[in-house]
Structures are given as C-alpha cells and as structure tokens.
Amino acid sequence: MRSLVNDMHKRGKLTRRDFLKLLKVGTIDLGLLAAGGAGWSFLMEPNLIRIEKVNLKLPRLTPEFFGIRIAQISDIHMGGWMNAGRLQRVADLVTDQDPDLLLLTGDFLIGHIFDKNSEQHLQDFIEILSPLAKHIPSFGILGNHDYWTSPCAVRAVLNSSGITDLTNSVFTISRGKEKLHLCGVDDIWEGDVRLDEVVDKLKDKSAAILLAHEPDFADVSAETGCFDLQVSGHTPGGQVVIPLFGPPVLPFLGHKYHTGLYRVGNMFQYTSRGVGMGRLPVRFNCPPEITIFTLSGKGGSES
Numbered sequence: 129m130r131s132l133v134n135d136m137h138k139r140g141k142l143t144r145r146d147f148l149k150l151l152k153v154g155t156i157d158l159g160l161l162a163a164g165g166a167g168w169s170f171l172m173e174p175n176l177i178r179i180e181k182v183n184l185k186l187p188r189l190t191p192e193f194f195g196i197r198i199a200q201i202s203d204i205h206m207g208g209w210m211n212a213g214r215l216q217r218v219a220d221l222v223t224d225q226d227p228d229l230l231l232l233t234g235d236f237l238i239g240h241i242f243d244k245n246s247e248q249h250l251q252d253f254i255e256i257l258s259p260l261a262k263h264i265p266s267f268g269i270l271g272n273h274d275y276w277t278s279p280c281a282v283r284a285v286l287n288s289s290g291i292t293d294l295t296n297s298v299f300t301i302s303r304g305k306e307k308l309h310l311c312g313v314d315d316i317w318e319g320d321v322r323l324d325e326v327v328d329k330l331k332d333k334s335a336a337i338l339l340a341h342e343p344d345f346a347d348v349s350a351e352t353g354c355f356d357l358q359v360s361g362h363t364p365g366g367q368v369v370i371p372l373f374g375p376p377v378l379p380f381l382g383h384k385y386h387t388g389l390y391r392v393g394n395m396f397q398y399t400s401r402g403v404g405m406g407r408l409p410v411r412f413n414c415p416p417e418i419t420i421f422t423l424s425g426k427g428g429s430e431s
C-alpha cells in the first residue's frame with residue numbers, strides 16, 4: 129500500500145483505478161488484521177495465564193498473620209474450553225506459588241445441563257485438585273453455573289477433593305490467640321444467601337475474608353462492617369476488553385466491580401478474571417489469572 133500511495137503522490141492525483149486499488153489493499157490489510165486478532169484471541173491469550181500478585185494491608189489483621197499468602201482461582205468452567213490438561217496446568221502453577229491457602233470462588237462447571245460428560249469433568253476435577261488440597265488448605269463456594277448444572281454434584285466433588293465448602297459458613301484459622309476468619313455465602317444469583325447467619329458466626333472482630341461469587345454483592349457485604357476483603361469471580365473480566373472503552377459485555381451482578389481491586393466502604397473487593405471462559409472461548413486484552421494475595425496489617429510491609 130505504501131508504494132501505491134507514493135506513486136499517487138508523484139503523479140499528484142488520485143484516479144478511480146487508484147481508489148479501487150487502495151480499497152482492495154485496505155480491505156486485505158483489515159482482513160489480515162482481523163484474522164490475526166481472532167487467532168490471538170482464540171488460540172493464544174486464553175492460554176497465557178498471568179500470576180497477579182496483590183499486596184494488601186488489612187487494618188484488623190494481627191502480626192501473627194503478616195505475610196500470609198492466599199491463592200485464588202475462579203471460574204474454572206470445566207466442560208467448556210477448560211479440560212483436564214489445562215486444569216492440570218492451573219494446579220501446577222498454583223503449586224509453584226506455594227501459597228498458605230487456596231480460595232476457589234465458584235463456577236466449577238459450565239452450562240445448563242448435567243450429563244455423563246459433566247460427571248467425567250467432575251472426576252477430572254477430583255483427580256487434579258485433590259493432591260493440591262492435600263498440601264494447601266482449600267476452601268470454595270458455588271457459582272451460578274454450578275446451580276444451572278448440579279449444585280449437589282459440585283458440593284459432593286468439593287468434599288471428595290478435600291476442599292472445605294464455605295457456603296453460608298465461617299472457618300476460623302488460629303495462630304496462637306489470634307484469628308483470621310474465612311467466610312462464604314451461597315451464590316447470589318441462584319442460591320440461598322444467608323449473610324446474617326455468617327455475620328452471627330463471627331464471634332469477635334478479627335480480620336475476615338468473604339468469598340462471594342458475584343462481585344457486585346460487595347455493596348451489601350461492605351455495609352455489615354464485618355469483612356476486610358471480599359474475593360469474587362463471575363465476570364471473567366468480560367473476556368474481551370476494548371482499549372479506552374472496557375468490556376462491552378458483562379453478566380448480571382458483575383457490572384460494577386468487574387475486574388481487579390476496588391475499595392467499597394472500608395472493605396477491599398477483588399474480582400478475578402478467572403482461568404476459564406464462558407461458552408465463547410475467546411479473550412482479548414483480558415488474560416486469565418491466578419491471584420496471589422500477600423496480606424499485612426497496620427505497620428506491616430507491603431513489599
């Protein structure tokens with residue numbers, strides 16, 4: 129195209145034939161650009177899992193827990209683009225980070241049916257994540273896709289894998305006399321959320337982390353004043369992020385806090401881009417992620 133433009137510049141005019149040549153060459157270039165972008169979005173970026181390291185100071189966290197490292201993976205979506213080989217790579221990457229805890233924030237399956245294929249996907253899940261949970265204390269909640277498939281089957285798989293189901297419950301980690309509460313609620317879209325019961329189970333004002341699949345629930349959880357951090361998934365970042373515009377498509381309850389770190393009142397909210405995808409296996413400017421939180425408190429280092 130450059131040589132064509134230079135030739136026209138020398139002649140000092142644009143003929144009809146020149147215009148048609150420019151249109152043809154421009155169309156070819158645009159097609160090649162689109163094809164390259166599509167190849168990247170479908171074949172490359174979904175595999176480029178990024179380790180996002182997030183350092184946070186939680187004011188109520190006591191020195192006994194300074195430096196604790198917590199991994200989060202979300203929206204695995206087994207049965208779609210995610211298969212056993214890809215999930216094994218996720219598990220290996222988590223193992224390489226050597227976290228103290230692992231949080232799984234829902235959508236283990238994908239779709240609206242539960243069949244023989246779904247059973248095989250869950251069996252793969254058990255075989256891959258059970259060894260992980262044996263070495264890293266692991267906790268999970270359900271997402272909307274788990275309800276659309278089989279919440280009972282997903283809960284059974286969490287139990288078989290050694291992953292503690294935090295649905296509407298609290299698990300307290302103690303170091304000496306100090307505590308860190310891990311809390312969870314049921315899926316906000318399809319489940320039975322009992323936040324009041326979770327709050328009632330918090331018997332002291334120690335630091336607390338809440339697992340909630342849909343991120344926009346942060347407006348509700350932050351109002352309680354009981355949680356220092358909410359971790360979520362659900363979106364997964366929109367999958368396609370247009371520069372200077374953002375994600376054009378986001379799910380219900382995932383519009384306000386759709387990607388990354390936010391401050392909601394006195395609480396941090398973090399939304400993972402997830403490791404899997406929805407029905408359309410495409411990512412653009414929105415790579416999958418495994419999140420590693422390193423926590424400290426007042427007077428603690430964030431390095």
